[in-house]
Amino acid sequence: MFRRIAIFLSLICVCVAQDNVSRMDQVIQSYVTNKQFMGSVLVAHDGKVVLSKGYGFANLEWNVPNSPSTKFRLGSLTKQFTAACILLLEERGKLKIDDPVKKYMPDAPGAWDKVTIFHLLTHTSGIPSFTGFPDYSSTEPFPTTPEKLVARFRDKPLEFQPGEKWNYSNSGYVLLGYLIEKISQQTYSQFVQENIFDPLGMKDSGYDSNSAIIQHRASGYTPSRSGVRNAGYIDMSIPLSAGGLYSTTEDLLLWERGLMGGKLLSPASLKKMTTPFKEDYAFGLGVRTEHGHIVIDHNGGIEGFNTVLQYFPEDKLTVVVLANLNGQAPEAIAGKLVALEHGEK
Numbered sequence: 001m002f003r004r005i006a007i008f009l010s011l012i013c014v015c016v017a018q019d020n021v022s023r024m025d026q027v028i029q030s031y032v033t034n035k036q037f038m039g040s041v042l043v044a045h046d047g048k049v050v051l052s053k054g055y056g057f058a059n060l061e062w063n064v065p066n067s068p069s070t071k072f073r074l075g076s077l078t079k080q081f082t083a084a085c086i087l088l089l090e091e092r093g094k095l096k097i098d099d100p101v102k103k104y105m106p107d108a109p110g111a112w113d114k115v116t117i118f119h120l121l122t123h124t125s126g127i128p129s130f131t132g133f134p135d136y137s138s139t140e141p142f143p144t145t146p147e148k149l150v151a152r153f154r155d156k157p158l159e160f161q162p163g164e165k166w167n168y169s170n171s172g173y174v175l176l177g178y179l180i181e182k183i184s185q186q187t188y189s190q191f192v193q194e195n196i197f198d199p200l201g202m203k204d205s206g207y208d209s210n211s212a213i214i215q216h217r218a219s220g221y222t223p224s225r226s227g228v229r230n231a232g233y234i235d236m237s238i239p240l241s242a243g244g245l246y247s248t249t250e251d252l253l254l255w256e257r258g259l260m261g262g263k264l265l266s267p268a269s270l271k272k273m274t275t276p277f278k279e280d281y282a283f284g285l286g287v288r289t290e291h292g293h294i295v296i297d298h299n300g301g302i303e304g305f306n307t308v309l310q311y312f313p314e315d316k317l318t319v320v321v322l323a324n325l326n327g328q329a330p331e332a333i334a335g336k337l338v339a340l341e342h343g344e345k
């Protein structure tokens with residue numbers, strides 16, 4: 001009798017789970033049908049992958065479909081990897097996050113005297129974001145170096161005194177990459193590869209390149225009045241540690257499990273990384289409460305790509321939405337998938 005009841009209940013659970021996945025697929029397909037989304041989506045709950053699927057095309061000119069193994073530019077999802085690199089260097093005694101930037105950059109301008117690594121991590125340095133400068137669009141197509149990138153904003157006046165306010169700054173995260181290179185004596189790309197991607201088995205992740213042949217890499221697109229177009233060109237030396245990485249939905253699940261599961265950082269470092277300072281922002285991650293659930297997340301945007309990575313620690317729910325079509329669909333999709341998985345209608 002009890003065995004029959006157990007079998008009956010398990011069948012109900014399977015049917016409910018399948019129905020949920022079907023509803024998730026319907027949500028995503030509605031954005032695909034409206035030509036608002038192309039990309040890959042992954043949902044994992046309590047250690048199990050609930051949904052992992054590609055939608056639309058990785059390349060429209062050849063009709064190559066997106067899949068869970070398609071590689072997408074991450075944009076600002078890169079920032080959490082940069083923050084983790086800084087914390088790894090701190091664990092190894094190479095720096096302290098409360099150190100002034102000037103300790104590792106003696107030629108830093110006087111205005112930066114009170115700017116610490118912590119301020120860079122939390123967007124509270126006051127250093128203006130170079131991506132907002134009037135000449136930014138005219139400089140995007142041209143290769144540069146970390147030194148030349150830093151030179152773009154090093155002599156600009158601070159927007160506020162360090163630690164007083166919050167303002168999102170790509171300059172701050174480029175400066176962190178510059179410091180990682182100076183302190184580790186490796187390129188940013190090498191350091192991330194050897195200290196994060198390789199240890200966590202993220203074989204489909206790396207620093208993007210305009211010249212290298214990267215298997216299964218998606219092309220980036222942008223909407224226009226006349227339809228979908230190829231996205232504008234950006235030399236990948238520009239975003240550096242603020243937005244230069246690529247990955248897949250499956251690799252980002254490995255990252256989330258590795259980071260939150262304590263495989264990469266010490267408990268003390270992970271706590272630092274996920275403790276918000278101002279405006280619900282920690283180190284390369286937003287941390288807030290949404291509809292009664294704690295969520296740790298970030299999104300990204302770069303020419304042709306928009307991305308979202310969310311983690312709900314209380315129920316170990318991970319949602320990854322990577323798009324190779326610019327727009328707000330990834331955020332909307334992620335929100336609806338999370339609502340479904342939390343039992344909302």
